[in-house]
Amino acid sequence: MRYLSGMYIRRTHTNNSASGERYYTHRLVVNQRIGGKPRQTTLLNLGRHFTVDQDQWPALCARIDELVSHQSAMFPTNLPSPAEREAQRIAAQLVARQAEVQTITADASKPEATPVDIQSVDIDSLELTRPRSVAVEQVGLWAMQQLEFMALLSSIGVNATQITAIVGSIIARMAAPSSELAAHHWLGAKSGLGELLDVDYQTMSLMSLYRASDVLWKHHEIIEQRLFERVTDLFGLSTTVTLYDLTNTYFEGEAAINGKAKHGRSKEKRKDCPLVTLGLVLDGSGFVRSSQTFAGNVSEAGTLELMLKDLNAPQGALVVMDAGIATQDNIDWLIASGYRYLVVSRERNRQFDPEQAIGLTTASGDTVHCQKVLSDDGKEARLYCYSEARGEKERAMTRTFSTRFETALNNLADGLQRPRTEKRPDKLWQRIGRFKEKHNGIGQHYQIDLQLDESGEKAIGLSWKRQPVTGTIDTHPGVYCLRSNETDWDAEKLWHTYIMLTDLEAVFRSLKSELGLRPVYHHKEERVDGHLFITVLAYQFVQVIRRQLGHCQINASWNSIRQTLSGQCRVTASFRRADGGAIHIRKATRAEPEQLEIYQALNINPAPGGVNKTMV
Numbered sequence: 001m002r003y004l005s006g007m008y009i010r011r012t013h014t015n016n017s018a019s020g021e022r023y024y025t026h027r028l029v030v031n032q033r034i035g036g037k038p039r040q041t042t043l044l045n046l047g048r049h050f051t052v053d054q055d056q057w058p059a060l061c062a063r064i065d066e067l068v069s070h071q072s073a074m075f076p077t078n079l080p081s082p083a084e085r086e087a088q089r090i091a092a093q094l095v096a097r098q099a100e101v102q103t104i105t106a107d108a109s110k111p112e113a114t115p116v117d118i119q120s121v122d123i124d125s126l127e128l129t130r131p132r133s134v135a136v137e138q139v140g141l142w143a144m145q146q147l148e149f150m151a152l153l154s155s156i157g158v159n160a161t162q163i164t165a166i167v168g169s170i171i172a173r174m175a176a177p178s179s180e181l182a183a184h185h186w187l188g189a190k191s192g193l194g195e196l197l198d199v200d201y202q203t204m205s206l207m208s209l210y211r212a213s214d215v216l217w218k219h220h221e222i223i224e225q226r227l228f229e230r231v232t233d234l235f236g237l238s239t240t241v242t243l244y245d246l247t248n249t250y251f252e253g254e255a256a257i258n259g260k261a262k263h264g265r266s267k268e269k270r271k272d273c274p275l276v277t278l279g280l281v282l283d284g285s286g287f288v289r290s291s292q293t294f295a296g297n298v299s300e301a302g303t304l305e306l307m308l309k310d311l312n313a314p315q316g317a318l319v320v321m322d323a324g325i326a327t328q329d330n331i332d333w334l335i336a337s338g339y340r341y342l343v344v345s346r347e348r349n350r351q352f353d354p355e356q357a358i359g360l361t362t363a364s365g366d367t368v369h370c371q372k373v374l375s376d377d378g379k380e381a382r383l384y385c386y387s388e389a390r391g392e393k394e395r396a397m398t399r400t401f402s403t404r405f406e407t408a409l410n411n412l413a414d415g416l417q418r419p420r421t422e423k424r425p426d427k428l429w430q431r432i433g434r435f436k437e438k439h440n441g442i443g444q445h446y447q448i449d450l451q452l453d454e455s456g457e458k459a460i461g462l463s464w465k466r467q468p469v470t471g472t473i474d475t476h477p478g479v480y481c482l483r484s485n486e487t488d489w490d491a492e493k494l495w496h497t498y499i500m501l502t503d504l505e506a507v508f509r510s511l512k513s514e515l516g517l518r519p520v521y522h523h524k525e526e527r528v529d530g531h532l533f534i535t536v537l538a539y540q541f542v543q544v545i546r547r548q549l550g551h552c553q554i555n556a557s558w559n560s561i562r563q564t565l566s567g568q569c570r571v572t573a574s575f576r577r578a579d580g581g582a583i584h585i586r587k588a589t590r591a592e593p594e595q596l597e598i599y600q601a602l603n604i605n606p607a608p609g610g611v612n613k614t615m616v
Contacts, residue, residue, distance in 0.1 A: 006031035007061040009046065011054075026050040028064075028090065044090060052083050060087055067091035117613075119583060121575035129572045132192030134588055134608040135565035135595060136175040141167075141196060142604055143541035146548075147230045156219050164199050165212035173538040175562065179521045180209045180531070192570045195609050213530030220533050224290055227540060231287045235547060241284035243500055244304065244321045248277040248296055249532075255523045264297035276520060278532050279307050284500050287543055291536045293529050301327040308339075316340060318486070320501050326483070335485065342484040342497055345382065350476035352384045358491055362499075370491040383482040383494045391478025398474055401442040402466075408435045409448070413462040423458040425450055445474050510558060515539055545602070552601035564594045570609055577615075586612040 007030045014025045026046035032039050052060055056079065063077040063084070068091050079087060144150060144167065153163050171193055172183035187193060187201040194201040216223065231237065248266060250273035255261035261274035275296025281289045292307055304325055318340040326343035334341045357371040371384045412431060415421040422428065428450060436443030445468045451461035468474040482498050489497075515538045522528045542558045549561070556564075572586045591599060591606040599606040 009057045063087040120578035125576035127574045131569045131571045134192040135568040137193040138608040140171040143544040165208045217530040242319045243282045246279045248275045252519045258525045260295045262296035304330045345481035345483045349471040350479045352479045372491040381487045394477035401439045405439040584614040
């Protein structure tokens with residue numbers, strides 16, 4: 001159907017019956033002659049948030065007509081990119097409503113050796129149905145096969161139905177991270193994983209996924225141990241370096257029945273919600289060796305011994321951790337237990353001598369200057385580091401806090417000139433103390449004085465002078481210190497080993513943003529533990545994929561890899577045959593070049609699920 005001369009966009013005022021709000025709504029309308037009379041027919045409701053500029057509406061309508069009719073105009077319509085995207089979106093909706101497909105592209109990917117099956121069909125009868133994603137699913141199954149994950153589950157007594165649910169839960173977390181409820185919908189309505197496994201996820205109950213989580217957590221220790229052993233054998237990893245850190249995530253709801261749900265310091269700034277903490281022990285390549293869940297208000301420093309004492313790390317393994325965990329008690333315990341350590345120092349006094357430092361180049365091309373100093377007894381090395389990039393960031397932070405602090409002091413001083421302002425010195429010093437507490441310690445760099453009247457009971461003025469404290473962020477921005485009992489290592493080796501800890505921060509970002517660690521919707525403690533463990537397992541398989549891709553110089557994030565693969569799906573093409581019967585062909589869309597590159601790096605068939613043909 002051609003709309004070109006009669007299609008237009010109509011904007012009308014609408015009132016919200018509940019609130020009385022008046023707003024514009026937009027509709028795509030066509031003028032048609034029905035029964036000999038002109039009629040306006042609404043093709044599509046574009047809503048109140050339609051954003052294309054009004055002067056582009058005629059061209060937009062012309063472009064939509066070109067796309068719907070599959071006909072090229074003599075003078076093609078050129079639109080700005082945002083308007084072109086909107087035209088593509090609207091045209092796709094109109095085509096879906098018409099349920100008409102006018103073209104078909106032959107599949108040129110069929111190998112020449114495949115027997116040719118020639119059928120006479122009615123092209124106009126073509127229907128494409130049941131699109132299901134398969135690319136991320138196939139890559140996820142490949143990673144599980146590399147670690148012999150399903151065989152591992154079977155060996156510890158997990159039955160076939162539970163294995164199916166477990167695999168579905170983990171791959172759903174890799175492909176479409178969210179809750180188990182969302183995973184259940186994704187597996188049944190959007191994913192082709194069931195086809196690849198020859199199971200029907202549409203008939204699987206939601207409770208099956210919850211029980212799969214319970215089974216995983218019941219066996220989490222042996223699963224983690226066996227998977228890490230397999231990873232070590234597969235990639236030839238060295239286990240002499242151990243990274244340790246914690247993160248937390250928040251609950252949706254109060255989770256009153258969960259003993260681990262506690263209010264604490266939220267790394268997502270969600271102090272309004274109860275939290276649960278995840279601790280990870282990783283090797284230097286970023287693979288998980290051990291995980292554990294703790295209460296949301298747990299002290300970072302108090303968890304190290306609990307996590308490491310049963311790890312069976314090799315004698316003399318190097319433990320790398322940040323300042324939050326590197327208390328002197330923990331360092332003493334590491335020494336007594338035969339571990340080496342490389343930690344971020346908790347000492348507050350900053351110092352750095354550029355004349356004694358060497359320059360090191362980071363992966364991003366920046367320069368870090370490092371100065372190694374041995375302790376008086378020669379048992380510990382300190383590495384004082386200065387980063388210009390970090391210094392710029394900290395100087396900017398200091399300027400921001402100083403400006404805010406001085407503004408607060410100015411407002412307080414101005415208020416003293418007004419008659420009804422509080423002028424008692426004790427109350428004013430309390431307010432100044434709150435200012436110092438609020439502005440991240442910047443108050444230590446200011447000498448503040450109150451001028452009092454003759455009675456000494458009222459303040460009549462306030463003055464201050466900035467006096468930077470030596471050895472702080474104000475005088476030594478960009479400086480930090482590392483501690484280690486590896487006294488024979490040079491500055492370069494110490495610093496490059498420490499950089500592994502920054503990779504651990506990327507692990508937590510991946511867990512949270514790419515693999516659905518947050519938020520937690522469960523309230524039962526074992527279900528929360530299972531939810532976090534599914535995310536840890538999903539991360540482990542993602543690491544297998546990314547490490548193998550890295551060998552082929554594909555170093556994209558998991559989110560980028562997932563988006564690249566997401567475009568491939570399996571569809572069913574149905575035709576009427578000339579003899580009156582029907583033929584149904586189900587196969588994956590042809591892999592795009594970037595998808596094909598990933599498949600080749602992993603040595604995977606680029607046509608997930610093969611070809612299924614049914615003639616009736």
